[in-house]
Amino acid sequence: MSHTVISxxxxxxxxxLICAIGQILIDKTKLTAARILVLFVSLGVILxxxxxxxxxxDVGGAGATIPLTGFGYSLAKGAFNDVDKYGLLGxxxxxxxxxxxxxxxxxxxxxxxxxxxxPKAKS
Amino acid sequence: MQQVFTKDEYRKYVDKISPNSKTxxxxxxxxxxxxLICVIGQFFLNSFRQMGLDQDISASLTSVVMVFLxxxxxxxxxxxxxxxxxxxGSIVPITGFANSIASPAIEYKSEGYVLGIGARMxxxxxxxxxxxxxxxxxxxxxxxxxxx
Numbered sequence: 001m002s003h004t005v006i007s008x009x010x011x012x013x014x015x016x017l018i019c020a021i022g023q024i025l026i027d028k029t030k031l032t033a034a035r036i037l038v039l040f041v042s043l044g045v046i047l048x049x050x051x052x053x054x055x056x057x058d059v060g061g062a063g064a065t066i067p068l069t070g071f072g073y074s075l076a077k078g079a080f081n082d083v084d085k086y087g088l089l090g091x092x093x094x095x096x097x098x099x100x101x102x103x104x105x106x107x108x109x110x111x112x113x114x115x116x117x118x119p120k121a122k123s
Numbered sequence: 124m125q126q127v128f129t130k131d132e133y134r135k136y137v138d139k140i141s142p143n144s145k146t147x148x149x150x151x152x153x154x155x156x157x158x159l160i161c162v163i164g165q166f167f168l169n170s171f172r173q174m175g176l177d178q179d180i181s182a183s184l185t186s187v188v189m190v191f192l193x194x195x196x197x198x199x200x201x202x203x204x205x206x207x208x209x210x211x212g213s214i215v216p217i218t219g220f221a222n223s224i225a226s227p228a229i230e231y232k233s234e235g236y237v238l239g240i241g242a243r244m245x246x247x248x249x250x251x252x253x254x255x256x257x258x259x260x261x262x263x264x265x266x267x268x269x270x271x
Contacts (some may be wrong), residue, residue: 003128004169011165012142012158015216019157020150027146034247037223039246040215046130048260062164066189067157067180067215068251074182079263083179083270086164090270091263095256096181098179105223107244109191113198120200 007061010012019061037068044072049080074098149210156205156212164189164216186217193221198229223247 022036031039046051053073057064064070078098082090095102128136165187171181187221196202202222206213213219224244231243243253 007169007173008162008165011161014162015164016154016212019209019212020154020213020214023150023153023199024146026211027149029221033211033219034250036211036214037220037247037251038171038254041251041260045255045258045262049266052189052221061159062168062185063158063161063186064187065168066161066164066217068217068220069215071217071220071251072220072255072259075259076262079259080266083263083267088264088267091233091260091267093214094263101183102190105187106194106224106248108243110221110228110244111240113194113225117198117229119230119232 009016010059011061011066013063014056015063016067018069022067022116040068041072041075044069045076048073048076052091071099071102074102152208153212153215154211156209157216158212160189160212160216160218163192189226191222194225195220197222197225202226220251221247223251 018040022040025031026033026036026040044053047056047069053064053069053076057070057073065073075095075098077094078096079091079094080098082094084090086093131159164185167185168181171184172178176184193202196205196218202213202218203226206219213222222258223227224247227246230246231239233239
């Protein structure tokens with residue numbers, strides 16, 4: 001039980017920190033949201049490849065995997081796992097394989113939402 | 124003549140003369156909202172783990188649920204309001220990635236199903252996927268070379 005409570009506290013602390021860093025970058029550097037997302041995914045991939053992000057995931061749980069750096073983590077981890085299994089081809093297959101569920105869900109749900117909902121009126 | 128500020132004008136005035144505290148305020152809002160979104164993710168992750176699913180499957184299912192929530196809140200026109208308050212706290216989590224796809228998909232519906240919905244949904248997700256996937260391939264190749 002206490003293990004569960006700790007997992008929530010850690011998710012809040014780590015996830016909040018990653019988001020706060022993003023906000024400070026937006027305020028201080030005037031980076032747009034799109035650039036922040038690209039930067040965070042890229043950082044996630046690189047930190048994971050350098051072996052630095054796994055420790056953050058071990059502590060933060062969803063606090064490390066839900067932010068976009070976690071998407072980068074899945075891409076890099078997937079690429080490494082598939083290289084270990086299938087050789088060089090794995091560099092191409094691993095990233096998309098590991099992130100397929102999230103990306104496919106985002107595309108499909110968004111498509112359904114766009115078909116079902118009307119654009120809001122600009123006020 | 125004494126100048127009279129409305130509440131809104133006063134807030135803007137204070138923001139202007141105290142940029143550092145504005146940054147601190149925005150960062151703490153991003154921290155709290157982003158942290159809470161991750162706590163929701165942790166709840167689903169713990170739940171899937173308790174059902175006996177392995178770590179990778181649980182993480183994938185959690186992503187799917189969070190994406191679903193992000194798209195749903197976007198479709199109900201609730202996510203933009205959250206974004207105005209939380210800034211990066213709603214942009215950086217995967218719900219924000221889902222929002223970045225759903226929002227233009229809905230908004231550009233009037234331009235058609237192919238070049239409207241189909242193309243515009245990738246206006247932000249496209250670059251994210253291009254750089255994320257490309258860098259992961261490069262890292263995978265380096266990993267391969269270091270292994271052999």
